[in-house]
Amino acid sequence: MKIKLVYFGRPREHLKVSSEAVDVPAEASTLAALLAWLRLRGDVWAQELADSRVRCAINQEFASLPAAIKDNDEVAIFSPISGG
Amino acid sequence: MSVLIQEVDFDLAAELLALRAGNSRVGAMVSFVGLVRDFSHDETIESIYLEYYPSMTEKALNKIIDEATTRWNLINVRVIHRIGQLIASDQIVLVATTALHRGEAFAGCEFIIDYLKTAAPFWKKEQTKVGSEWLETRASDVKRMEHWHNDTTGK
Numbered sequence: 293m294k295i296k297l298v299y300f301g302r303p304r305e306h307l308k309v310s311s312e313a314v315d316v317p318a319e320a321s322t323l324a325a326l327l328a329w330l331r332l333r334g335d336v337w338a339q340e341l342a343d344s345r346v347r348c349a350i351n352q353e354f355a356s357l358p359a360a361i362k363d364n365d366e367v368a369i370f371s372p373i374s375g376g
Numbered sequence: 377m378s379v380l381i382q383e384v385d386f387d388l389a390a391e392l393l394a395l396r397a398g399n400s401r402v403g404a405m406v407s408f409v410g411l412v413r414d415f416s417h418d419e420t421i422e423s424i425y426l427e428y429y430p431s432m433t434e435k436a437l438n439k440i441i442d443e444a445t446t447r448w449n450l451i452n453v454r455v456i457h458r459i460g461q462l463i464a465s466d467q468i469v470l471v472a473t474t475a476l477h478r479g480e481a482f483a484g485c486e487f488i489i490d491y492l493k494t495a496a497p498f499w500k501k502e503q504t505k506v507g508s509e510w511l512e513t514r515a516s517d518v519k520r521m522e523h524w525h526n527d528t529t530g531k
Contacts, residue, residue, distance in 0.1 A: 298429070300427060300428075300429055300497065300499055301427070301499035301501075301510050302499075302510040304427075305501075305510070349429070349432060349497070352429070352431055352432035352435055353432075354495075368429060368432070368497075370429075370497065370499065371499060371510050371512065372512040372513040373494070373495075373496065373497050373498055373499060373513055374498065374499060374500040374510070374511040374512060374513055374514075375426070375428075375457065375469070375492055375493060375496050375497075375498025375499075375500065376410050376457075376468065376469050376489060376492050376493040376496075376498070376517075
């Protein structure tokens with residue numbers, strides 16, 4: 293399954309990536325599973341992408357960890373928002 | 377109704393003039409301007425840095441504005457949010473509303489800034505002498521947003 297990942301806030305800075313195209317295994321079909329799969333990259337990834345540290349969006353809508361991911365989705369991973 | 381996300385500063389007087397231009401039904405205009413403070417957790421802030429999610433941020437703000445407009449019959453709304461590097465006393469955000477009467481203009485403006493704080497994707501990093509830190513959603517902001525759930529005006 294091919295998806296686009298975009299990063300904002302703390303994970304963008306600490307992972308030193310703002311966007312990437314990835315081919316994720318079929319079993320990483322929810323946000324929770326996708327984060328777990330990305331944490332396998334180790335080190336700072338395992339630390340930064342802990343479920344409690346990040347929030348997500350799918351196709352520009354906030355989404356929670358059980359949300360399903362489809363082919364060609366844009367998945368955003370970011371720290372809790374703080375505007376205004 | 378319009379949303380602008382920009383690095384440059386805004387001119388409050390010019391924005392307000394434009395917001396009510398050509399509509400003599402407007403009986404009330406309310407504006408909120410958020411400013412950069414120079415302190416946080418007893419540390420002096422040297423600067424802050426703001427980023428956003430192009431397309432999602434505008435979408436989220438428009439949704440908030442639509443809800444406020446319906447709920448309080450707002451005539452016009454302007455939201456400007458700055459991004460990039462800002463220093464103490466800089467203007468960060470403008471929310472301005474017009475309505476027939478002050479009650480609607482006040483409530484609509486407050487609703488929009490309360491929701492912006494908790495539902496619009498912006499990320500703020502504070503730079504102090506000891507380092508930098510990404511801020512997280514404040515519990516007090518979530519509380520302010522949630523109080524609107526119990527307010528049934530216009531619902």
